[in-house]
Amino acid sequence: MPFVIALVLLVIISVALHFMSPWWLVPLASNWGTIDDTINITFWVTGFVFITLNLFTAYAIYKFRYNKDRRAKYEPENKKLEIWLTVLTSIGVAAMLAPGLFVWADFVNVPADAHEVEVVGQQWQWSYRYPGADGLLGAADGSLITAKNPFGMDADDPNGQDDILVSSQQMHLPLNRPVKLLLRSKDVLHDYAVAQFRVKMDLVPGSVTYIWLTPTVAGTYDILCEEFCGLAHHVMRGTVVVEDENSYNQWLASNMTYAQFNAQAAGDPQLGQAMYAVCAACHGPNGEGNVALNAPRLAGQEDWYVRRQISYYKQGIRGTNAGDLYGAQMAPMAAVLASDAIVSNVAAYIQTLPDVPAPVTVTGNIDNGRSLFEPTCGVCHSESGKGIWAVNAPKLSGMSDWYLVRQLQYFKTGVRGTHAGDEFGHQMTSMVQSLGDDQAINDVVAYINTLR
Numbered sequence: 001m002p003f004v005i006a007l008v009l010l011v012i013i014s015v016a017l018h019f020m021s022p023w024w025l026v027p028l029a030s031n032w033g034t035i036d037d038t039i040n041i042t043f044w045v046t047g048f049v050f051i052t053l054n055l056f057t058a059y060a061i062y063k064f065r066y067n068k069d070r071r072a073k074y075e076p077e078n079k080k081l082e083i084w085l086t087v088l089t090s091i092g093v094a095a096m097l098a099p100g101l102f103v104w105a106d107f108v109n110v111p112a113d114a115h116e117v118e119v120v121g122q123q124w125q126w127s128y129r130y131p132g133a134d135g136l137l138g139a140a141d142g143s144l145i146t147a148k149n150p151f152g153m154d155a156d157d158p159n160g161q162d163d164i165l166v167s168s169q170q171m172h173l174p175l176n177r178p179v180k181l182l183l184r185s186k187d188v189l190h191d192y193a194v195a196q197f198r199v200k201m202d203l204v205p206g207s208v209t210y211i212w213l214t215p216t217v218a219g220t221y222d223i224l225c226e227e228f229c230g231l232a233h234h235v236m237r238g239t240v241v242v243e244d245e246n247s248y249n250q251w252l253a254s255n256m257t258y259a260q261f262n263a264q265a266a267g268d269p270q271l272g273q274a275m276y277a278v279c280a281a282c283h284g285p286n287g288e289g290n291v292a293l294n295a296p297r298l299a300g301q302e303d304w305y306v307r308r309q310i311s312y313y314k315q316g317i318r319g320t321n322a323g324d325l326y327g328a329q330m331a332p333m334a335a336v337l338a339s340d341a342i343v344s345n346v347a348a349y350i351q352t353l354p355d356v357p358a359p360v361t362v363t364g365n366i367d368n369g370r371s372l373f374e375p376t377c378g379v380c381h382s383e384s385g386k387g388i389w390a391v392n393a394p395k396l397s398g399m400s401d402w403y404l405v406r407q408l409q410y411f412k413t414g415v416r417g418t419h420a421g422d423e424f425g426h427q428m429t430s431m432v433q434s435l436g437d438d439q440a441i442n443d444v445v446a447y448i449n450t451l452r
């Protein structure tokens with residue numbers, strides 16, 4: 001009897017939880033209502049089977065419970081019943097699978113009027129490429145990717161010159177126009193998924209996969225990577241803005257084409273030297289850093305990272321948090337560098353400064369520091385701490401150790417990395433959680449000090 005009650009309760013509670021669950025599908029924002037239909041059909045079929053089978057079992061246990069006056073009849077076969085069960089099961093399975101085939105036929109047949117947009121995945125961020133006025137994307141290849149050609153564009157393909165390169169995590173799509181998303185990965189398997197669109201697809205290194213959809217509701221939706229792609233998989237998040245054609249075109253025009261990207265003059269260290277005089281007051285004439293003024297060592301740092309930080313300070317992404325006393329001193333200095341060209345010049349000059357490791361000022365338990373560094377930090381900043389451009393992680397080894405300690409505390413307390421525009425700092429706020437307390441921070445920096 002208790003078993004019968006348990007079974008009946010199981011059915012009632014499961015069905016109740018199903019309807020009470022807050023984790024239901026998010027509102028649909030694309031043409032793929034048919035995916036919802038197939039999910040619902042599967043729910044109804046499996047729900048029906050779940051309820052009837054369990055209640056039937058409960059009934060049978062109750063009805064045929066032990067009775068010393070009753071004997072079980074041995075009946076190994078019942079043709080009629082077997083035919084019925086086979087037919088009903090087949091109908092049930094067909095009802096679940098057949099609609100999916102129709103949806104799949106739609107899924108693989110891209111409408112002829114769909115426009116193309118490329119989505120590029122990498123550890124751990126998204127970027128996007130839109131065809132220019134010619135409507136054609138130029139050739140690109142993973143083997144051509146360098147710091148100066150992050151999309152791996154084929155410079156000889158005329159179709160690529162007007163391609164629009166978007167190296168932020170946010171993409172835009174026009175409302176009510178079918179779009180074919182071409183999916184490309186730079187490194188490992190990723191998966192492009194927007195819950196509101198209902199369709200998703202893996203990005204496979206070495207090939208181009210695709211999905212198509214028509215966005216039907218304006219709004220901003222999260223893009224999630226739904227393929228476990230390494231240590232920081234969970235921070236691989238972008239957004240897609242669905243908007244009317246006018247706003248979309250305005251946004252498109254605000255981005256740089258491949259030709260414009262290439263025309264950006266490489267920084268000129270000689271011009272940069274004159275500008276650097278301002279910086280020298282705090283960071284030192286050789287960019288060696290000055291602990292008394294709280295200004296870290298710059299010499300030896302990667303130039304893409306230096307440019308990014310200056311641009312963060314200029315945009316208020318860094319240096320504006322109420323707790324960021326030292327960033328607040330730096331921010332007005334970044335503002336002195338009026339244009340991107342000037343920033344590039346200064347960064348180029350910093351590259352020419354002698355690469356002499358900063359003095360050691362932080363001590364700690366080096367063994368503990370190593371065990372903290374190697375499995376986590378080393379994945380992005382490299383085992384030797386020299387930084388890895390491909391995952392956007394700067395050089396740590398030989399840099400001002402007291403400054404590293406402070407930045408780790410900043411990431412930990414949200415002083416740095418929490419601004420909505422801080423796509424890369426955001427990764428660190430998550431990673432630094434592996435450092436339990438201030439002692440762990442000192443230990444890991446003490447270990448970094450040994451990597452010079």
Ligand SMILES: [Cu+2]
Nearest residue numbers: 190225229236
């Ligand atoms: Cu991923």
